Amino acid sequence: MPEDSSPALSPQGIPYTELTHYVNSDGQHIFSRCWKPSGPPRGLIFIVHGAGEHCLRYTDLAEALTGLNYLVFSHDHVGHGQSEGDRMTVSDFHIYVRDSVQHVDLMRKEHAGLPLFMCGHSMGGAIAILTADERPEEFSGVILISPLVVPNPESATSCKVFAAKILSHLLPNFSLGTIDPNSVSRNKEEVEAYSVDPLVYHGGMKVSFAVQLLNATARVEKALPRFRLPLLLLHGTLDKLCDIRGSHIMMETIQSEDKTLKVYEDAFHALHKELPEVTTSVFQEIESWLQQRIGDTHPSNTE
Numbered sequence: 001m002p003e004d005s006s007p008a009l010s011p012q013g014i015p016y017t018e019l020t021h022y023v024n025s026d027g028q029h030i031f032s033r034c035w036k037p038s039g040p041p042r043g044l045i046f047i048v049h050g051a052g053e054h055c056l057r058y059t060d061l062a063e064a065l066t067g068l069n070y071l072v073f074s075h076d077h078v079g080h081g082q083s084e085g086d087r088m089t090v091s092d093f094h095i096y097v098r099d100s101v102q103h104v105d106l107m108r109k110e111h112a113g114l115p116l117f118m119c120g121h122s123m124g125g126a127i128a129i130l131t132a133d134e135r136p137e138e139f140s141g142v143i144l145i146s147p148l149v150v151p152n153p154e155s156a157t158s159c160k161v162f163a164a165k166i167l168s169h170l171l172p173n174f175s176l177g178t179i180d181p182n183s184v185s186r187n188k189e190e191v192e193a194y195s196v197d198p199l200v201y202h203g204g205m206k207v208s209f210a211v212q213l214l215n216a217t218a219r220v221e222k223a224l225p226r227f228r229l230p231l232l233l234l235h236g237t238l239d240k241l242c243d244i245r246g247s248h249i250m251m252e253t254i255q256s257e258d259k260t261l262k263v264y265e266d267a268f269h270a271l272h273k274e275l276p277e278v279t280t281s282v283f284q285e286i287e288s289w290l291q292q293r294i295g296d297t298h299p300s301n302t303e
């Protein structure tokens with residue numbers, strides 16, 4: 001039987017030969033994106049997106065950072081956006097961490113010696129924490145926007161968790177329903193943009209995926225006492241998806257001496273896609289935090 005010579009296609013039907021990508025250790029094509037500054041980069045920033053979304057949703061943040069001479073890179077996790085894999089499905093949460101470590105290694109080969117920061121949102125925050133736990137020596141700091149650290153106590157009671165784990169074995173694709181984007185951001189334009197984005201997964205969360213998110217929170221809990229990197233945490237008080245309590249627990253548990261928690265009163269989950277006054281502040285906080293921590297040792301940092 002001749003080998004199949006037709007090019008691999010993205011979920012949207014685009015040949016991967018036309019898309020920037022890398023191939024993960026399961027042979028899956030992972031869509032990747034790099035935003036480059038006009039001049040020599042002074043540092044690298046790896047953006048880690050959350051569940052159901054994709055890396056191109058971080059273009060605004062990436063372009064703000066390239067304007068400050070950072071090189072920004074990201075990818076669509078397996079089963080998300082333009083990467084291969086069943087939609088918002090993963091057999092083990094560690095696959096997201098493994099693929100992130102692979103992308104960091106690929107970028108390190110091209111940009112050795114530059115300080116590297118990670119910025120994760122929601123589930124992407126959990127991936128960032130676990131990636132930092134695997135490769136702490138790689139990173140100069142971590143920025144977390146409403147990270148998934150502990151499950152929301154209302155949505156993950158011990159009874160619901162037990163039921164989810166049983167159901168996950170019997171009916172792994174059973175849908176737990178969808179997230180109402182109006183509960184994630186007060187910005188109606190952002191809600192609309194998210195709701196019509198064809199690269200976003202708009203289906204319900206499978207119970208097997210929710211169990212993987214629970215597994216992630218358990219692994220994060222074990223990793224926190226080992227975390228000692230410089231940290232900027234940003235969280236809204238009215239986050240109904242990832243409880244701000246998780247960020248307070250992180251601040252109390254980690255070994256980092258350099259740690260900052262910026263709380264946004266009355267803000268919802270997607271702080272980087274919230275009301276203009278919130279999102280503007282989030283971008284400014286990130287930029288100034290990076291500015292204070294990027295060593296001036298690198299020639300491009302002497303500007």
Ligand SMILES: O=C(c1ccc2nc(C3CCCCC3)oc2c1)N1CC(N2CCN(c3ncccn3)CC2)C1
Nearest residue numbers: 050051122123151156181184185190191194213270273
């Ligand atoms: O990573 C997540 C996410 C999604 C669902 C989750 N459920 C849990 C619980 C479930 C029970 C077990 C314990 C974990 O954690 C989640 C994290 N993301 C990224 C976020 N999305 C939401 C929609 N977005 C949005 N919506 C409106 C306007 C702009 N962006 C983009 C970000 C949600």
